[in-house]
Amino acid sequence: MPICIIGGGLAAHAAAAKILIENPKANVVILNDGGPSNSSLAGQRYRTRAGDSQKSDQDSFVELLASRNGGQETKPMRQFARTSIAQIKFWQTLEPRKLGVDLPSLASTDKPEWFGPQFGTTNAVGNGHGRSTTNWFKKLARELGATTMEGSVTSLNRELNIIESVNAQTKDGQQMNIAAEHFVLAGGSVGGRMFESTNIEIQNSPQELAWEAGLGLVDATKFMFHIMGNVGKDGSSKPGCLETDKLDQAKVYLPIKAGSDLEELDKYTTDLLSNHKAHYEFPEIARRFISKGGKCRISMPDGTSLPAQVAHHYSHLGVETDNGIAVTGVSNLSAIGDASGTGFWSGNKVRFPGTALDNCLVGAAMIAKQSPGAWSDPVVIKPIAEQSIPLNRNTAQRAKLLRQINTQHLFDIEFGDQPRQAASNWVETLEATQFDSTIAQISLATARSCFAEQSGLPVPKVIRKDQIQTMKMPVAARSRIEFSQEPIMTMTSSSKTPKELVDLRVRIDKMDSVLISHLAERFRFTEQVGYVKAGSGFLPIDNTREQAQARRIAELAEQEGLNPIFAQKLLKLIIGQVVKRHKEIAAEPLNTKANILSPRDELLKLRVLIDESDAKLIKYLAERFDLTEQVGQLKAKKSISATDKSRETAQAERISAIAKQEGIDAPFAQEFLTAIIAEVTKRHQQIAATSEKNGGLDSGNS
Ligand SMILES: Cc1cc2nc3c(=O)[nH]c(=O)nc-3n(C[C@H](O)[C@H](O)[C@H](O)COP(=O)(O)OP(=O)(O)OC[C@H]3O[C@@H](n4cnc5c(N)ncnc54)[C@H](O)[C@@H]3O)c2cc1C
Structure with a gap:
């Protein structure tokens, strides 16, 4: 039977290509809903070192990860740094034409002041690394023989410790049942559905699929905020952010106080940007910005100005794994990229910029190594009559409201002066709304974990659907x-x-x-x-x-x-x-x-x-x-x-x-x-x- 990869970003396509490079006989099917991906939006900056050096440096990389873990280095940290550096080099030096694929080598650039290379090429306005890189991997996977089926996977059909098949809905509404020997969750992060964010919204995300299949999610209380999130027309967060490495000549202006039209130069942040050090100080800068209302104006050397604001950038919530990719509790399911998150590698600490994309390549390499020689049978696809239950049962209005509620409370916890009260309010508000959707359940479990953390209570390492029923119900x-x-x-x-x-x-x-x-x-x-x-x-x-x-x-x-x-x-x-x-x-x-x-x-x-x-x-x-x-x-x-x-x-x-x-x-x-x-x-x-x-x-x- 074949291997089925569920997703459409870097993780999915890098995994498909890598499997086929190592095992050309494999039958790789990609189930992709064709929706936008965070990979296409990303700055495509990969980490190979702590920074300030042109050389990839495993020791400085491990040291950096350990610095978030009380200085303690772990085996997974060393494995992650080693594999990241090796895989980035692998893709930078790959010559597809030698594999019979008519595709130039992957474009990449590096500078001593960066923390690693940037993949891809720019478009006319200087962006587009995400799109060009994702397209390169997509084309490579396709030319190497991966088959893509357009459809959204709506459920994992689990029988004890086996995923027997998945159900998917095609664009024209047809329901399919797909059986395979091994499944890979590579559908990205649920963060953009839960919060107003720099992330795009991903429907039927891996976290929701895993939740409904009774599997565990980790790192519910780990978030990352970006200081330069895009600003929507209504002032809310919009997907995407400014690349801080491109702002080394820019000046940052903040209102003199929250709500004021008068502004002043923020020298502290401007200096950090010019030294390419801002991404290490995101939490501190975010607090400065929030104290002045959360928004800033970036003045570019050519006289143009860009608005930006503090935004939710990452939820680390990932599917629980035993080794970074093998999903806990089932024997034939892996999770890679944002689906599993970087928690396993970092000692469940907040990730550093550049490691999320590394994680996609590390996952791709591990999955390819897992079973060379297998996964070559034909795919088994059956049309089915039954309607799969859509995970997204909320109306658009409710989904938006849920995102607003989650975002407001998360910001209150992170930046307010009464974080415990904010976490408690979050739980109460979600209980009162009683929205009926997978995303609402995951939100409630997340809020409860945050409340436990803020109250000094034991924080559940794993959250799971079966726990939600035993949680306190609203009055x-x-x-x-x-x-x-x-x-x-x-x-x-x-x-x-x-x-x-x-x-x-x-x-x-x-x-x-x-x-x-x-x-x-x-x-x-x-x-x-x-x-x-x-x-x-x-x-x-x-x-x-x-x-x-x-x-x-x-x-x-x-x-x-x-x-x-x-x-x-x-x-x-x-x-x-x-x-x-x-x-x-x-x-x-x-x-x-x-x-x-x-x-x-x-x-x-x-x-x-x-x-x-x-x-x-x-x-x-x-x-x-x-x-x-x-x-x-x-x-x-x-x-x-x-x-x-x-x-x-x-x-x-x-x-x-x-x-x-x-x-x-x-x-x-x-x-x-x-x-x-x-x-x-x-x-x-x-x-x-x-x-x-x-x-x-x-x-x-x-
Ligand atoms: C603005 C921004 C900038 C970033 N910049 C960087 C950076 O410079 N460096 C870095 O390391 N990280 C960066 N990141 C993070 C990085 O982009 C992500 O970690 C990475 O792209 C995740 O890739 P992925 O393949 O796991 O998921 P995605 O790229 O999000 O792809 C998931 C895809 O799977 C599809 N899918 C999901 N569920 C299903 C389903 N059920 N059925 C079928 N298809 C499905 C989705 O539609 C989507 O197309 C950035 C993120 C953002 C938002």
């Missing part, structure tokens, strides 16, 4: 589960009550629990809004927003077949409660959220969550009304007296108990229920009026 979700398993019954009806009515009442009780815990979740968001408003001088009441909300809720209600006036009435009730609380918060002497950096952004984020919450609320209400509609029909049909005072009392008591449990004001919860019952009553009266059997129903209790 709302917890109560929902408890009630759905064992609802507090309000059945006070006599034994003559028909079974259909008993069943419907159980379902209505469950629905009420869901509604109340959902309201509690909504109040948690509005509580945060209250603090943001109070801390930034916004008024508790915002008529424009309230009018927009009322319009929206009416539309949503209409879509769900509910009375829009009734929906607006409920919203008014909720907003009344919120405003009351916001006024209390505004009157609090000490404002804990007074230092929020960008309150307007924070408000926008929370409002998206609240709007989503309202849409859900309407859906739950519609479900409840479906049930009471059935109750109305049943009562009319069976001539059952509409009034059941004991049920009404029990319902009221039950709602108070749940409200207390959820931390909601009990009288408000009663009022909320009363408003719903009034609407149900109205509807039951309509049903009764048209009913031939019973024209006298007078109560909406159910």
